[in-house]
Amino acid sequence: MNLESKVIGKPVSRVDGRLKTTGTAQYSADQRPSEDRPMHAVLVKSGIPSGRITGFDLSAVQGMDGFVRFLSHLDGALIRSIKNPADGSFAAGEEYTPFESDRVDFVGQHIGLVVARALETAEAAAKAVVVKYEASTARIAFDSPDAEVRQPILYNTGEELQVSRGDVDAALAKATHTVQATYTTPIEHHNPIEPSATLAVWDGDHVTVYDATQGSVNDKNYVAFGMSLDPENVRVLNPFIGGGFGCKGFTWPHSLIAAAAARVLDAPVLLVLSRKDMYTSCGHRPYTEQEVTLAADTDGVLTATRHLTDSYRSPVGDHVEPCGLTTAMLYRCDNLEVAHNVRVLNRPSGTPLRSPGEAPGTFALESAMDELAEKLGMDPVELRRRNHTDIDQRNGRKWSSKHLLDCYDRGAERIGWARRRAPGTWREGKDLVGLGMATACYPGYRTPTQTRLTLDRDGTLHVAVAVQDIGTGLYTVLAQMVADRFRTSPDTVRVLIGDSDLPPGPLAGGSMTTASVAAAVDDACRVLSETLRARLVKIGKTLGNEPLVVDGGALRTGALSVPMTELIPTGSPAIAAEGGTNDIYGFAGGVETDKSFYSFGAIFAEVRIDRDYGIIRVPKMTGVFDVGRVINAKTARSQMLGGMTFGIGMALMEETFIDDKTGRFVNPSLGEYYVPVNADVHELDVEMLDIPDYDFNPFGARGLGEISNVGASAAIANAVYNATGIRVRHLPIRLDDLLEGLPR
């Protein structure tokens, strides 16, 4: 089909690159839409983990030059009460209505807003507001004895969280080789470099919200609900978003608070979260404890698998870190149990963070597989091969397209797996060297998407859809898709996204945008082609079956070439077409199909550990991925580099600490929450198998935002074990985990 395409799969440079490199791309806090300069807002957040607010002392604030207003629950019903599950039109990160009551459920909850003419005044005033509380008993520690424990039934995708098949206990009783261990992963934060920001501008009963969101349509519906507006009276604009990684996926209270303040004050209001605000205002990946039990026969074939995850949720946020979902589908095993418990704690709310469930879950599962291989005396790659399956273990369906065995082969070759030695025995100079690997996988998702296409008189194609480019390269990918179908250059395509008034599309999460727009763009291109053919016939042209080509100022097909000026006479509107699909894949209520859709990959890591100091370095990682057809070789590789870099951070650096007494995050800054910097990242080697999955959509792409940090932390942890003989079952792995036991 399009394997011979001139644009699909090519390393096309980003079409928005000139804006992003010159500082002219406008993110939410950069927008200056009105003559009136926006007022600046700063959040006042709760300082206690549980209780009620008894009052605010504003005496230090009232006289500040330029102070405008303080808003809180004492100002009446600013925001319509949102009862979960609300009206089903949006997904929110938290189930409570901001400024609705005096109740406080966690430290950092938004309890007030200061608005001032200047940012400096707003910041000073927010610090000077004194909040009075009546504290109540808080459950903060993970092992709080009286915390409520829940067994949630479904993840937000509709997938079962408690899974059981066969008889695990019976299989374990007969097993010759078993491993059982508990693995933990820490609280982690997304930390996009752009903090969340909302600029709300009202015009009568209509509000325009410039919001740093991964989902303009979801955001529009949330704001409409909270402001008691018809969704048509809300427009969300997000042409550029400075990264999200999940924390801008669902909508959060600050967007409503900014919109409410702008309405009350009848003036544009800009609310930019501080870096510290970001730690408690828009989610995190919760701490997990995962007990994994694996049993295998002497050939390494799995006979029993158990994966029990303990985590927590806040009183007002229902996120569950679904660590065991990967385990339920990945390896062939007839006896399996997967369970998820969540405790309700007075902590800020969790939310999906790049590969929610898959990233921490594969740390546990793939570490356990490494331990099992060690016990069997088997090569870890061979163990995975012996448990490979062409059937989705959850439902018995065949995979639409799975080439995982090739990923293992290619990865092993590229990293030089044959160099691997027995644990703790490979020394080079002062370094202990090791190699480790893990399997990567991520579901294929698709959601309903509509697209509008327009052909101009000057031969320009316009594609419009309410999706957003959070750095993934979607602007460029959309231009390539349309260019492919009209056999033209991406330069002749103008991409309009980042606007909730456009035909609706998915939020940028779950690695699903490319696959979702692929089906919609293909359909819109078909409709536009039919429209153009009809127009050609109408103006007296004789057509063959050859495809249409948009070629500069002419529309060509076969030997026929018609100038655009003849096709679209002066004064006539551009030719428009709409297309799309309501199909859903990967979520509950999706299309009935006999196939399952997943991306797969293999991650390999080499580590070098200083024998005296225990310092861990990752000189090389290799990732080989089976993600369907790659639309843009350049931006796809970049996403993989980014995911593998996320994996290095998760494996070796990232951790948010909470104080069990006060409920405060202890290190809410980039100075104390370490993320990889340039000097931490060395050779990242990426190969894409690039095998189209036309069962999934007409462009054959699946999705690749998340898969590259799935398995990455396990590959590094397994390499650390291979280098040192020390098994670390928690993340991040730091030099103090190794110092005492390092082989001398």
Added chain:
Amino acid sequence: MAASANQLRINLAINDTVHGLDIDPRTTLLDLLRETLDLTGTKKGCNHGQCGACTVHVNGQRVLSCLTLAALCDGVQVRTIEGIGTPDDLHPMQDAFIAHDGFQCGYCTSGQIMSALAVLEEPWGPDAAAIKEAMSGNICRCGAYPNIVAAVQEVRKGLEVDRNA
């Protein structure tokens, strides 16, 4: 903005244009650029000097504008991303960042490019390891580091940028 008792008068040149401004003494150079002068190409990522997104040049050297009080900028020359190139007239470093895909979301990019341009004038060694070190004050959460190093090295070596590479 009318001068009041607690405001300070400063004169400074930004991208070769001289400004006389009455400022709140608490104002940082970053907020002055963004909120007073609408030069929003310079970004605020952490406001604590930890991410590098706000990097600008003051008298030819890279500084973190979020940690620089505007009041201390009287008489200085400031250069921001807006003074480097435009979409229609890119600086070679901007061209190289595009060719090598040295960004994804683009939010840290102004700071990365301002740092990279300063690095050209600083005494760093020739190899990639030196560039990794020199550029480690600029966090890219999307993880474009290898591509950033490639872009900077290409400009340093004075190579022609191949836009289709």
